[in-house]
Amino acid sequence: MANTSARMLRLLSLLQTHRYWPGTELADRLEVSPRTLRRDVDRLRELGYPVDAARGVAGGYQLQAGAAVPPLLLDDEEAVAIAVGLRTAAAGAVAGFEETSVRALAKVIQLLPPRLRKRIDALQAATAPGVLGGGPTLDAATLTTIALACRGEERLRFAYTPREGDGSSRYVEPHRLVSLGRRWYLVAWDLDRGDWRSFRIDRLTGPQLTGARFRPREIPGGDPVAWMRSRLAAVPTRYDVSVVVGRPAPDVQKFVGQWGTVEPVSAASSRLRMNVDDLSWPVMVLGMLGADFTVESPPELRDQARAAGETLLRGADR
Amino acid sequence: MANTSARMLRLLSLLQTHRYWPGTELADRLEVSPRTLRRDVDRLRELGYPVDAARGVAGGYQLQAGAAVPPLLLDDEEAVAIAVGLRTAAAGAVAGFEETSVRALAKVIQLLPPRLRKRIDALQAATAPGVLGGGPTLDAATLTTIALACRGEERLRFAYTPREGDGSSRYVEPHRLVSLGRRWYLVAWDLDRGDWRSFRIDRLTGPQLTGARFRPREIPGGDPVAWMRSRLAAVPTRYDVSVVVGRPAPDVQKFVGQWGTVEPVSAASSRLRMNVDDLSWPVMVLGMLGADFTVESPPELRDQARAAGETLLRGADR
DNA sequence: TGAGATGCGGCCACTTCCTGACCGCAATCA
DNA sequence: TGATTGCGGTCAGGAAGTGGCCGCATCTCA
Numbered sequence: 001m002a003n004t005s006a007r008m009l010r011l012l013s014l015l016q017t018h019r020y021w022p023g024t025e026l027a028d029r030l031e032v033s034p035r036t037l038r039r040d041v042d043r044l045r046e047l048g049y050p051v052d053a054a055r056g057v058a059g060g061y062q063l064q065a066g067a068a069v070p071p072l073l074l075d076d077e078e079a080v081a082i083a084v085g086l087r088t089a090a091a092g093a094v095a096g097f098e099e100t101s102v103r104a105l106a107k108v109i110q111l112l113p114p115r116l117r118k119r120i121d122a123l124q125a126a127t128a129p130g131v132l133g134g135g136p137t138l139d140a141a142t143l144t145t146i147a148l149a150c151r152g153e154e155r156l157r158f159a160y161t162p163r164e165g166d167g168s169s170r171y172v173e174p175h176r177l178v179s180l181g182r183r184w185y186l187v188a189w190d191l192d193r194g195d196w197r198s199f200r201i202d203r204l205t206g207p208q209l210t211g212a213r214f215r216p217r218e219i220p221g222g223d224p225v226a227w228m229r230s231r232l233a234a235v236p237t238r239y240d241v242s243v244v245v246g247r248p249a250p251d252v253q254k255f256v257g258q259w260g261t262v263e264p265v266s267a268a269s270s271r272l273r274m275n276v277d278d279l280s281w282p283v284m285v286l287g288m289l290g291a292d293f294t295v296e297s298p299p300e301l302r303d304q305a306r307a308a309g310e311t312l313l314r315g316a317d318r
Numbered sequence: 319m320a321n322t323s324a325r326m327l328r329l330l331s332l333l334q335t336h337r338y339w340p341g342t343e344l345a346d347r348l349e350v351s352p353r354t355l356r357r358d359v360d361r362l363r364e365l366g367y368p369v370d371a372a373r374g375v376a377g378g379y380q381l382q383a384g385a386a387v388p389p390l391l392l393d394d395e396e397a398v399a400i401a402v403g404l405r406t407a408a409a410g411a412v413a414g415f416e417e418t419s420v421r422a423l424a425k426v427i428q429l430l431p432p433r434l435r436k437r438i439d440a441l442q443a444a445t446a447p448g449v450l451g452g453g454p455t456l457d458a459a460t461l462t463t464i465a466l467a468c469r470g471e472e473r474l475r476f477a478y479t480p481r482e483g484d485g486s487s488r489y490v491e492p493h494r495l496v497s498l499g500r501r502w503y504l505v506a507w508d509l510d511r512g513d514w515r516s517f518r519i520d521r522l523t524g525p526q527l528t529g530a531r532f533r534p535r536e537i538p539g540g541d542p543v544a545w546m547r548s549r550l551a552a553v554p555t556r557y558d559v560s561v562v563v564g565r566p567a568p569d570v571q572k573f574v575g576q577w578g579t580v581e582p583v584s585a586a587s588s589r590l591r592m593n594v595d596d597l598s599w600p601v602m603v604l605g606m607l608g609a610d611f612t613v614e615s616p617p618e619l620r621d622q623a624r625a626a627g628e629t630l631l632r633g634a635d636r
Numbered sequence: 637t638g639a640g641a642t643g644c645g646g647c648c649a650c651t652t653c654c655t656g657a658c659c660g661c662a663a664t665c666a
Numbered sequence: 667t668g669a670t671t672g673c674g675g676t677c678a679g680g681a682a683g684t685g686g687c688c689g690c691a692t693c694t695c696a
Contacts, residue, residue: 084407313624374694374695
């Protein structure tokens with residue numbers, strides 16, 4: 001406790017907590033003389049964390065943004081908020097950020113006290129994306145467990161049901177989680193098969209950390225994402241949606257956000273393209289846009305739009 | 319550099335980076351003798367961060383979850399991911415978590431180096447919720463600026479356009495951001511009026527940190543959320559949607575997630591309630607559910623459903 | 637079952653640096 | 667102008683960190 005390091009951490013924490021701190025109060029809280037406090041502040045500055053100081057009657061210290069990210073000292077609330085936010089981002093709410101989010105999440109989760117983990121799990125329901133459509137529902141706990149195994153280089157056991165055939169129990173050395181095309185995959189060395197395999201996370205249940213550590217192998221090519229991509233290349237799926245909409249391109253783009261690409265066709269119309277697994281999502285978009293549209297592909301989209309339209313009309317006139 | 323505190327932080331950082339570290343390697347990286355490393359590890363343990371150690375041929379050190387949240391030492395990627403995730407959560411992706419997320423976000427943003435802030439802003443487009451409907455589009459930069467002002471206890475200047483009347487420039491002492499009913503409000507002491515006021519964030523533009531600090535006043539009642547709630551009580555808005563759907567309650571609940579409440583009506587049907595500002599969202603839900611439904615309220619929902627249905631049918635048959 | 641790798645921690649002598657006290661100075665604000 | 671608050675030099679005493687040495691405990695693998 002009388003430790004210098006501990007005091008520095010507490011000081012950092014206090015400076016992060018909020019606003020300006022009068023020097024005397026800081027010295028008081030840390031139970032040192034003002035002179036020592038000044039020295040501590042100096043030390044922080046030497047470490048690269050810019051502490052701003054103001055003199056005069058309302059002076060004080062404040063931690064400012066610097067060149068490096070300082071150690072984040074979080075309270076429980078904040079830690080939970082960060083975990084929840086990362087989980088949401090990992091679930092695909094922010095395009096292209098899933099993997100980084102999961103990696104950061106694994107770090108946070110691993111360091112979080114169990115009582116906070118419970119709170120996060122309790123929020124599982126809240127994080128359920130609901131209507132978001134698109135990708136299959138993902139169990140955040142599953143994802144987290146796997147991420148922890150990858151991070152901790154721990155062997156993993158789980159049940160897996162391939163697209164065809166019966167389920168079986170697997171025992172693997174997890175290598176990396178990869179998010180491709182709205183789906184998550186685990187790239188791992190299958191200990192029973194003695195070869196590299198990939199597993200779709202939504203077909204995988206009951207992952208168990210075994211506690212057995214391993215020294216990671218080198219994946220062929222060195223890049224798990226590239227490896228996964230080449231694996232998937234042979235397996236085409238999903239719909240390629242293309243629709244001409246009677247609204248200017250900027251309007252449409254603003255509406256669909258990241259979930260599709262829009263190109264202008266004329267001043268008043270545009271072509272919307274989306275890649276989806278599930279047609280209900282584009283149908284919703286078309287319905288909400290409220291403009292005339294012409295389906296170019298796929299034909300199934302017409303059927304689905306018709307079905308949804310009829311449902312709505314029936315309900316509206318009931 | 320030769321500082322003990324700095325070395326402790328580096329050690330914490332290394333232990334967080336990944337997996338197991340052999341003691342010799344850690345000692346090597348920190349440029350100390352193995353004996354000192356052991357002492358450092360001891361120090362960490364005394365500080366409450368449980369460092370797990372394994373003996374034997376594949377032994378090493380690993381940081382485990384403990385009672386407290388250890389200082390998070392993040393690299394650039396992770397910091398950005400966390401900020402992006404928090405921003406998403408703050409935008410309302412996770413019900414009930416907006417405020418905590420914004421508070422945590424303010425902390426992270428404030429500490430983040432400017433170059434990383436730029437990266438986060440560049441991702442603004444990606445975080446745009448697109449179709450998510452519901453609440454009005456919120457400018458994350460605005461929200462962040464205000465959160466920073468609240469945290470840093472800095473006076474704030476901005477332009478405000480009330481519901482009725484002309485816009486004007488305001489100069490306030492920001493107190494707290496409050497998220498209520500899918501909308502954000504700033505509770506602040508208006509320096510020109512000399513009284514407490516609330517401002518809807520989506521009516522507020524160009525917030526400027528002035529750098530002028532202030533000592534926070536006490537809000538009447540002490541609870542800004544309660545205060546805001548009482549302010550809003552007099553102003554009814556929004557639709558109260560109630561629809562009976564021909565699908566069992568669990569199905570519907572799973573579908574709408576957090577965005578509504580569902581109660582069973584019979585084994586095969588349920589009542590869905592939502593509170594929204596914009597009816598296009600419930601219309602989408604009804605269309606996607608693909609089940610018969612009866613609108614109980616509001617009547618406008620029928621019109622909107624009919625309009626969307628007709629749009630879809632026209633498009634499908636073109 | 638035994639050998640080697642790895643972490644644990646007591647002891648000691650040496651050195652570093654931390655601390656509190658005192659001082660005068662420099663901004664800032666009313 | 668005076669009060670407040672931060673800045674930093676100097677000094678002496680003491681606390682603490684350090685590396686090297688030791689024997690021991692525990693784990694894995696052959």
